[in-house]
Structures are given as C-alpha cells and as structure tokens.
Amino acid sequence: MNTPICDFVRTYxxxxxxxxxxxxxKGSGALGIEHIDITEIEGADVLYRAEGIIKESEQNAxxxxxxxLTKYSTEGSSLSIRAMLYLAMLYAKSIGREPRILAGRNAHHTFMTAAALLDLQVSWLYPEHWENLVSCEITPEYLERVLCSQTKPAAVYITSPDYLGNVADIAGLSAVCQKHEVLLLVDNAHGAYLNFLPKNRHPIALGADICCDSAHKTLPVLTGGGYLHISKHAPEMFRQNAEKALSLFASTSPSYLIMQSLDAANRYLADGYAEKLANYIPLIDELKQQLADFGYTLLGNEPLKITIAPKNLGYTGEELAGLLAKDRIVCEFADPDFVVFMLTPEISKDALDHLAHTLCTVPHKEAIDTKPPMPSKPEPICSIRDALFATSKEAAIQNSLGQTLASTRISCPPAIPIVVCGEKIDEDAIRCFEYYGVEMCQIIKE
Ligand SMILES: Cc1ncc(COP(=O)(O)O)c(C=O)c1O
Known part of the structure; x- marks a missing residue:
C-alpha cells in the first residue's frame, strides 16, 4: 500500500x-523532527477539502x-465524535425528526461537550444491571424494549469497547436500530484494531452507520491520530457533509506529523498486521489465564485489554498500580477498583512475561470488600447546553446536595460523568464524588 503523505513530505x-x-x-529545532513537520503548502492537499495526497491516503484507509468514506482526524476521536453527532443532527433535521440522541450512560466527556455545542437533547440508556460507572451493558433486547416505548430518536449512541474492555453486541444492536430505522453511532475510540481480528469485530463491519476510532490508542500511530468512518449503508448525506462536519470543530492547522503517522499506519496494517495480531492474541490469552489462576478477577471481553479487579486479593487498583510502578510497569489506568493494561503486538513476549511475573508474585492479603457506590439516575433539570451557559459558582461537594451541576468536568476517571451537566446532585452522587476523590464542583447559581 502506498504512503503518499509520507512520500510528499520526505521529498519536500x-x-x-x-x-x-x-x-x-522552519524545518529544524530541538526535537529533530521539525524537517517533516509542514503545513498546507502547494501539493500537500487540505485535510477537509482533500483532493490530492490526503484523499489518496484516506482512500487507502x-x-x-x-x-x-474514512476521514482522518489529527485531534483524536474527540473531533470525530463532534462531527458524527453534527451529521446525525443534520440527518434528523432533513427527515423531520427531533434532535434527540439515545445514548449509553457511559458516554465520554467529549459527548457532553458536543451535546452542549450542538444543543442536543439526550435521553440516557441506563444499563439494566449496573455494576460500575465505566461500563454500561446495553443488550439488543433491552434496546428493542426502549425503542418500542418512545418516539424515534435521531440516533442511538453506544460506547464500545468501553474503558474496561467490554465490547457490545454491535451486530445485534445494529439489527434493532435498522428495524426501527434509527441510526447507530459508535464511539469506537478503543477499538480501531478490532477490524483486523480473525473474525472482524469492528463496528463498521457489524452494521454501525458511523463510528470514530482513536487510531493512536490501539494502533502504532502518534497521539491525536484518529478516524471518522462512514459505512456503506449510512445516509448519502453523511459522505457529502463529512468534511464540513469535521471542519466545523477542527483546527485549521492540522498536524502533518500525525497525518504521516496515519498514512504510514496504512502500510503497516496492510502488510501482515492481521497475522501479527492473530499470533499475538494467544499470548495475551495465556497471560490472562495465568492471572486468573493466580486468583485475580478479570473483566471484559476485548482481546488487547487486560482489566484486573484486585480487591479480592487485598489490593485497591491504585495500590496494585503502585507496586507495578516499582517494577517499571506503567498501566493505562488505575482507580480504587480496577487496573487496566492496554497491549499491542508492539509489546514483546519478554515484557508480557515480566508483567505476569510481577503480578503473580504479589502476596495475597485479606480481601477488601468495599464496592464502588452506584449513582442513582440523577434528575435532569435543564439541558447540558443551558447548564453550561448558566451563571455558576464553585461549591464543595458536601454543600452541593440538591443543586444543579453546571460543568462537564466532573467525572470519575476516565472522563465518564457521575452526574451530567444540568442534572441535580443527589445523595448517591455525593457518595460517588467522595469515593472518587472529587471535592469541588461548579453548580448553577440560584
Ligand atoms: C471512550 C472514549 N471516547 C472518546 C475518547 C476521546 O478520544 P481522543 O483522546 O482520541 O480524542 C476517549 C479518550 O480516552 C475515550 O476513552
């Protein structure tokens, strides 16, 4: 597969x-990479009016x-999420449907900011069995019941995989959406590689209309590199308006370093990546088995992620991450309950063995039996946008009972809201804030 962006920049x-x-x-500097960091000069094409090398590279992707259609983002999935929600709104308007999105409650912070920017109405899909804030299992049967019980939303929005490595039944969900003539939007920030598994598990292959991928999260791509993917059965207007949608929110100075990285990734992915992945996953499965045999509770069904819930062995996630750090191991994420590791074939077998050895030599301690508090379903008081534009003040969490949250920045790690901007802060929410160490928040001024 050719790499037109890399070739152009190298020649230049x-x-x-x-x-x-x-x-x-001007092409030189402290980092040593300045010579290949360019801007939209003659011949370098224009990211959101692509007709030359960028278009060719995106066609490869x-x-x-x-x-x-696949479009590049040099501003991660965050940019693609705003663009896909804009496209869904544009479509809703064109068919006279209300601008409302039915979204899984574990939507990322970016979804909230996009909802504020676009003045979206959001109905939340709460999971039937809620175990933690990060995961939100929505089954096709459940979605079917919800869609039968309300007027048609513009689209359903699902986060899959979630941060803990749970992949939703996208094929089942997309069949339900198609039956109800509702679009399916997927935040696939964590799942670009799913396209290359022996059995393709990428949302586009399983029927989603549109999705974002953070290429940088799971593929060998520089931070910020992402895709906006539009499926072949999505409304034609998605393709026609994709560049407009992205350019509404994007910088006018996209990074050519990141674009080269996405361009180079095409060749990497085309040249035997699927085989590499197929050979690597059994090593991870073996490691997962070792960890389970040692006594760890593992979560998720995503092949390249390992999520450990270590409280049964007497450790909080943060404590275990601290022990690992002493052994030069840096995890992706740790909170009181979980430790998450993100793996790719770039991690050597030796490194996997080192991780297994460290994890499987920690002494077992008395189990910790505290569970994360679950928030109730907070009462919506106003829209996300109205709350964000309201006059607000800072308040200590203990003094915010009954107040309306005015900021999108309060979340449990990793950027999933405990209470959404515009919702009332209740006692359960306060317990959650305290559990995750959130001390202050912005509330709407009376
Ligand atoms: C589920 C999810 N969606 C979207 C994003 C935003 O992705 P990006 O950082 O590529 O903009 C993240 C980032 O962590 C995420 O976890």
Missing amino acids: ADSKQLRFHMPGH SALFGTA
Missing part, C-alpha cells in the same frame, strides 16, 4: 527549500476498514 524535506511559510521552526 530532502529538497531543502527555503521555508517562507509556517510553522515557525477506507479500503482497509471497508468503509464508504
């Missing part, structure tokens, strides 16, 4: 032109992911 860098254009480093 080698030609030693005098750079009377941005960026200000589109072929790899089996989409009708």
Whole structure:
C-alpha cells in the first residue's frame, strides 16, 4: 500500500527549500523532527477539502476498514465524535425528526461537550444491571424494549469497547436500530484494531452507520491520530457533509506529523498486521489465564485489554498500580477498583512475561470488600447546553446536595460523568464524588 503523505513530505524535506511559510521552526529545532513537520503548502492537499495526497491516503484507509468514506482526524476521536453527532443532527433535521440522541450512560466527556455545542437533547440508556460507572451493558433486547416505548430518536449512541474492555453486541444492536430505522453511532475510540481480528469485530463491519476510532490508542500511530468512518449503508448525506462536519470543530492547522503517522499506519496494517495480531492474541490469552489462576478477577471481553479487579486479593487498583510502578510497569489506568493494561503486538513476549511475573508474585492479603457506590439516575433539570451557559459558582461537594451541576468536568476517571451537566446532585452522587476523590464542583447559581 502506498504512503503518499509520507512520500510528499520526505521529498519536500530532502529538497531543502527555503521555508517562507509556517510553522515557525522552519524545518529544524530541538526535537529533530521539525524537517517533516509542514503545513498546507502547494501539493500537500487540505485535510477537509482533500483532493490530492490526503484523499489518496484516506482512500487507502477506507479500503482497509471497508468503509464508504474514512476521514482522518489529527485531534483524536474527540473531533470525530463532534462531527458524527453534527451529521446525525443534520440527518434528523432533513427527515423531520427531533434532535434527540439515545445514548449509553457511559458516554465520554467529549459527548457532553458536543451535546452542549450542538444543543442536543439526550435521553440516557441506563444499563439494566449496573455494576460500575465505566461500563454500561446495553443488550439488543433491552434496546428493542426502549425503542418500542418512545418516539424515534435521531440516533442511538453506544460506547464500545468501553474503558474496561467490554465490547457490545454491535451486530445485534445494529439489527434493532435498522428495524426501527434509527441510526447507530459508535464511539469506537478503543477499538480501531478490532477490524483486523480473525473474525472482524469492528463496528463498521457489524452494521454501525458511523463510528470514530482513536487510531493512536490501539494502533502504532502518534497521539491525536484518529478516524471518522462512514459505512456503506449510512445516509448519502453523511459522505457529502463529512468534511464540513469535521471542519466545523477542527483546527485549521492540522498536524502533518500525525497525518504521516496515519498514512504510514496504512502500510503497516496492510502488510501482515492481521497475522501479527492473530499470533499475538494467544499470548495475551495465556497471560490472562495465568492471572486468573493466580486468583485475580478479570473483566471484559476485548482481546488487547487486560482489566484486573484486585480487591479480592487485598489490593485497591491504585495500590496494585503502585507496586507495578516499582517494577517499571506503567498501566493505562488505575482507580480504587480496577487496573487496566492496554497491549499491542508492539509489546514483546519478554515484557508480557515480566508483567505476569510481577503480578503473580504479589502476596495475597485479606480481601477488601468495599464496592464502588452506584449513582442513582440523577434528575435532569435543564439541558447540558443551558447548564453550561448558566451563571455558576464553585461549591464543595458536601454543600452541593440538591443543586444543579453546571460543568462537564466532573467525572470519575476516565472522563465518564457521575452526574451530567444540568442534572441535580443527589445523595448517591455525593457518595460517588467522595469515593472518587472529587471535592469541588461548579453548580448553577440560584
Ligand atoms: C471512550 C472514549 N471516547 C472518546 C475518547 C476521546 O478520544 P481522543 O483522546 O482520541 O480524542 C476517549 C479518550 O480516552 C475515550 O476513552
């Protein structure tokens, strides 16, 4: 597979032109990569009016992911999420449907900010069996019941995989959405690699209309590199308006370093990545088995993620992460209940063995039996947008009972809200805030 963006930039860098254009480093500097950091000069194409090398590279990505259109983001999934919600709203308007999204409650912070920007109405899909704030299992049967009980939303919005490595039944959910003629939008920030599994588990392959992938989270791509994927059965207007949707929210100075990284990833993915993944996953499965045999409780069904709930062995997630750090092991995420590891074939077998050895030599202690408190379903008082634009003040969590949250920044790690902006803070919410160490919040001024 060719790499038109990388080739163009290398040729330009080698030609030693005098750079009377941005960026200000003019091709040299402290990092040593400045010579390949360019801007939209003649021949370099324009990210959201792509007709040249960027279009060609994106077509390569589109072929790899089996989409009708794939667009690059140099601002992660955050940008793609805003764009896909805008597209869903545009579509709703075109067919006279209310601008309402039915969203899994574990939506990322970016969803809230997009809802504020776009003035979305949001109905939450709470899980039937709620075990923790990060996960929100929505089964097709449950979605079917919800869709039968209300007017049609513009779209259903699901986060899959979630941060703990749970992959939803996207095929089942998309069948329900199709039956009800409702679009399915998927936050697949954690699942770009699912496209390359022996049995494709990527949302686009399983029937989603549109999704975002943070290429940088699971593929060898620089931080910020992401995709907006549009499926072949999505409304035609998605394709027609994708660039407009992205450019509404994007910087006008996209990073060519990140674009080169996405471009180079196409070749990497086309050249035997699927085989590499197929050979690597059994090593992770083996490691998971070792951890289970040692006594750890494991969560999730995602092949490249390991999520441990270590309280039964006497450790909080943070304590276990602290022990690992002493052994040079840095996990992705730790909170009182969980430790999450993100793996890719870039991690050597030796490194996997080191992780297994460290985890399986910690002394067993008396089990910790505290469970994370669950929030109730907080009462919505106003829209996310109205709350964000309201006059607000800072308040200690203990003094905020009964108040309306005015900020999108209060979340349990990793960026999933305990209470959504515009909702009333109740006693359960306060317990959750305290559990996750949140001391202050913004509330709407009376
Ligand atoms: C589920 C989920 N969605 C979206 C995002 C935003 O992705 P990005 O950081 O690529 O903008 C994240 C980031 O962690 C995430 O976990």
